[in-house]
Amino acid sequence: xxxxxxxxxxxxxxxxxxxxxxxxxxxxxxxxxxxxxxxxxxxxxxxxxxxxxxxxxxxxxxxxxxxxxxxxxxxxxxxxxxxxxxxxxxxxxxxxxxxxxxxxxxxxxxxxxxxxxxxxxxxxxxxxxxxxxxxxxxxxxxxxxxx
Amino acid sequence: xxxxxxxxxxxxxxxxxxxxxxxxxxxxxxxxxxxxxxxxxxxxxxxxxxxxxxxxxxxxxxxxxxxxxxxxxxxxxxxxxxxxxxxxxxxxxxxxxxxxxxxxxxxxxxxxxxxxxxxxxxxxxxxxxxxxxxxxxxxxxxxxxxx
Amino acid sequence: xxxxxxxxxxxxxxxxxxxxxxxxxxxxxxxxxxxxxxxxxxxxxxxxxxxxxxxxxxxxxxxxxxxxxxxxxxxxxxxxxxxxxxxxxxxxxxxxxxxxxxxxxxxxxxxxxxxxxxxxxxxxxxxxxxxxxxxxxxxxxxxxxxx
Amino acid sequence: xxxxxxxxxxxxxxxxxxxxxxxxxxxxxxxxxxxxxxxxxxxxxxxxxxxxxxxxxxxxxxxxxxxxxxxxxxxxxxxxxxxxxxxxxxxxxxxxxxxxxxxxxxxxxxxxxxxxxxxxxxxxxxxxxxxxxxxxxxxxxxxxxxx
Numbered sequence: 391x392x393x394x395x396x397x398x399x400x401x402x403x404x405x406x407x408x409x410x411x412x413x414x415x416x417x418x419x420x421x422x423x424x425x426x427x428x429x430x431x432x433x434x435x436x437x438x439x440x441x442x443x444x445x446x447x448x449x450x451x452x453x454x455x456x457x458x459x460x461x462x463x464x465x466x467x468x469x470x471x472x473x474x475x476x477x478x479x480x481x482x483x484x485x486x487x488x489x490x491x492x493x494x495x496x497x498x499x500x501x502x503x504x505x506x507x508x509x510x511x512x513x514x515x516x517x518x519x520x521x522x523x524x525x526x527x528x529x530x531x532x533x534x535x536x537x
Numbered sequence: 538x539x540x541x542x543x544x545x546x547x548x549x550x551x552x553x554x555x556x557x558x559x560x561x562x563x564x565x566x567x568x569x570x571x572x573x574x575x576x577x578x579x580x581x582x583x584x585x586x587x588x589x590x591x592x593x594x595x596x597x598x599x600x601x602x603x604x605x606x607x608x609x610x611x612x613x614x615x616x617x618x619x620x621x622x623x624x625x626x627x628x629x630x631x632x633x634x635x636x637x638x639x640x641x642x643x644x645x646x647x648x649x650x651x652x653x654x655x656x657x658x659x660x661x662x663x664x665x666x667x668x669x670x671x672x673x674x675x676x677x678x679x680x681x682x683x684x
Numbered sequence: 685x686x687x688x689x690x691x692x693x694x695x696x697x698x699x700x701x702x703x704x705x706x707x708x709x710x711x712x713x714x715x716x717x718x719x720x721x722x723x724x725x726x727x728x729x730x731x732x733x734x735x736x737x738x739x740x741x742x743x744x745x746x747x748x749x750x751x752x753x754x755x756x757x758x759x760x761x762x763x764x765x766x767x768x769x770x771x772x773x774x775x776x777x778x779x780x781x782x783x784x785x786x787x788x789x790x791x792x793x794x795x796x797x798x799x800x801x802x803x804x805x806x807x808x809x810x811x812x813x814x815x816x817x818x819x820x821x822x823x824x825x826x827x828x829x830x831x
Numbered sequence: 832x833x834x835x836x837x838x839x840x841x842x843x844x845x846x847x848x849x850x851x852x853x854x855x856x857x858x859x860x861x862x863x864x865x866x867x868x869x870x871x872x873x874x875x876x877x878x879x880x881x882x883x884x885x886x887x888x889x890x891x892x893x894x895x896x897x898x899x900x901x902x903x904x905x906x907x908x909x910x911x912x913x914x915x916x917x918x919x920x921x922x923x924x925x926x927x928x929x930x931x932x933x934x935x936x937x938x939x940x941x942x943x944x945x946x947x948x949x950x951x952x953x954x955x956x957x958x959x960x961x962x963x964x965x966x967x968x969x970x971x972x973x974x975x976x977x978x
Contacts, residue, residue: 401704401857401860403697403699404697405590405701406584406592406651407699408654411592412560412566414559416557419841420840434900437900438899446600448600449597449598449600450596453593453595453596456654458879459699459875460875460878504554507553548854551841552848560842566695567693581753585754606731607728607729607732700884700943700945702886705887706855706860709853732846737846737847739852747887747889750886798847798848
């Protein structure tokens, strides 16, 4: 599990005075970079030196509580599924000052050669970095304990 | 069904040179405003004069094809479900120059008094505006033809 | 002189409810693209096909009146100086509904090969496009009438 | 003098792959908040509890070197002039990894009651906070040493 703190910036609110819903995905993307912190140079080096990126093929958010300028959110993230080229990430955002649940998000990103914009099997070190944060999903049809 | 055109701005791409995935939600939000065009003053007057807004409680996107600076997307939108305070919207984005499918999105927004940040039943004129774009959903458990 | 209209988007305000001051530069950049509309494919083709861009070396704004969601600004722009590689642009923003003066801006952009990020003398067609919008500046040290 | 560090986010670049010039003003605005760190609750409390904000009336930037994803900039800031309602701020950005000069910026902000959007004389504690960072400007017409 990774943890990432993010303060709301002055210009990230909308007309209602709360953080614009689309920005939550940027916050989660910042948090996603933490999964790669154990690699040399982190996500930055993956992108800049190896031209490996992770475009989203799916993203969803359930919004529980609005946040405002002055709030800091704690984002925790897990890898919930890891395929050959795709990874599923779940994120939970809570407000630091009162632990209120802000949002739960789910992203699916695909390992990509961003020069060619072509899918790429996870290189072994990248896969290993993600496996460290992989949590077992509850099986879709778990057998009954006594069955 | 509403239709909205949106050109990609110079600064809306990310390091991979494609529109950052979080921005699609802002594009869809722009399109959402079209549902209210028949109301006097449109969405702007709803927000600025009546303090009615529609914060998202859910948003999801399935990304099919990246878009870049110079692309224009056509966004079509439907209301797929309409409750007392919540509306479900679906959006389909296609690239204008070649009709490539860019993304499909689903948002759930809640009618809200944005001064009090409290839920509000849709006022009749707002509900009527949305009903004009309501499409029937396939029933979740349709009876078999011969049952 | 070019003219460009721009509506304020829902998420472009800040905590004070007015368009965040940094965004004005993005608005002016959108307007800048109009100077190249007479070239085939416009600014988009310059960037995407010829890899020519215009990074800013200077930008300044004087803010006269705040703008809010629902406002539309009219941006007029002139080329005030044209060197071998650099162009000076001035922009005046007014609010469409009441002609209030919103801001005056001055940008200096340098013609650049954006793959190499190296200065480039304006190609003849680009220079011609800009010359069409060039206004004479008052001379810095105009000779006295009787001198 | 205040100091502020800021990492370039993945989505803050433009088509040329460098941080979009308008974003520098947001970076400097983040740094500006540091001038108020000695006040209880900092800039956030000024805005959220006392409804005091500092809209810009002028902003300018001289760009010296582009920055990219992965770069971190150090922003140092001074108050260069302090009037009854207006403050002049200067900012210098350098890239942390190699101390390259990235940009120099100058902002003029006006103390404002952001509910009424009306000018406000600096409250004494706000003025004191800014005075701590006030540097003497070179006099416009300094007398010659030997004159």
